[in-house]
Amino acid sequence: MAVSVSRDLTVQVLRDVNAVKLTDRQQALRAAIQRGEPKCLGVSQVMLGLMVMSYSIPLLFTEFTEVVSFGVPFWSGLTFMTAGVFAIYLDKHGTMKNLKVCLVVCVLSTVLSVVAVVIYSVDMGNHPEVACIKTSEDNHCNNQYYATKLSRGLKSTLLLFTLAQTVISSIFCFLLFRQRDSVGQYASLTQAAPSTPTALTPPDLN
Template sequence: MALTVASDLTVSVASDQNVNKLTDKQEALKKSIKKGDLKSIGISQVMLGFLIISYSVPLLSAKITEVVTFGVPWWSGISFLIAGAIALVMDKHDSIYSVFACMAFTALAAVISVIAIILYSVDIIRNPQSTCKFNPSTTCDDLYYSTRVSLEVKSILLFLSMVQAVISSAFACILYKEKNSSYNYLFMK
């Protein structure tokens, strides 16, 4: 707000151009955040987190390998759940601080998914499916079925982690661009 005082001591109030620019920039940030449809990205991250956690349950009955020992499906699934929940919260609270928080957690989820991809790949290579050894009832032995289930579940979890890595990386890049375009107005709100 700009005040001007005339020589006859009348005061006139005019709107300040800087305040108008700040308000316009904040509205543009809110519109760009809403345009990105955060709900769909947040819901996809939450669903992938739940899928990874629920699909990893059969690994507990199979041969225990490094993936189960380190708890890869559980900490990666929980990180995806948290990143998705923060994206859903950001849909309601659209400020530059929520953009920064969502960007940080989404980038962390992307890094965690890359680590999970590496651990799943190494575990699949180290623990291949065993060969079928027929027992007297002309079926394969239990080790064959156990390693087959383990390999197939880890392959599914590897694929889901790849999908999560792509979603998290793309979303973190989008949020990074939004944060940079509105960085000058960080301390104004």
């Protein structure tokens, strides 16, 4: 805080350099967030969430394996959509508080994506594709063969979507961590630094 005293003993409290720096950092934060295009990443996450949930519907009519029993496509899809909505909101309201909330949701989305990938992999390993047993009547494979083939095809697609979500969430988390660290050291200056100059007039001694 800088102070200047005029000839008439009027004390002028000048604007704090740290306050100016904090304001500049906040503007830089918003500009950096917009350069990172969180809206595009958010829309991608919402679309992936919708695709995961829609592609998983046919699994309800096949054999109930670990993926369907645990409801993996549904809670993972909802998590992707929630993370996308927060990213879109951050693009419009780029404050430090919103950045921290979005970061928490993004980390949660990344962790759940990895968990979903593990469950998909284990499920596909435990339930291999059934061999084709042709019937003597129409020379076609049995129904179980087609059911397992459809199930594995859908799970493979869901696995690819979830891997894509893991990559997007990881990149977004990295960008948010970097922006949070770059302005975190100035967060304590918000209350301490005056935003506008104030004038102090000495009391009349006469």
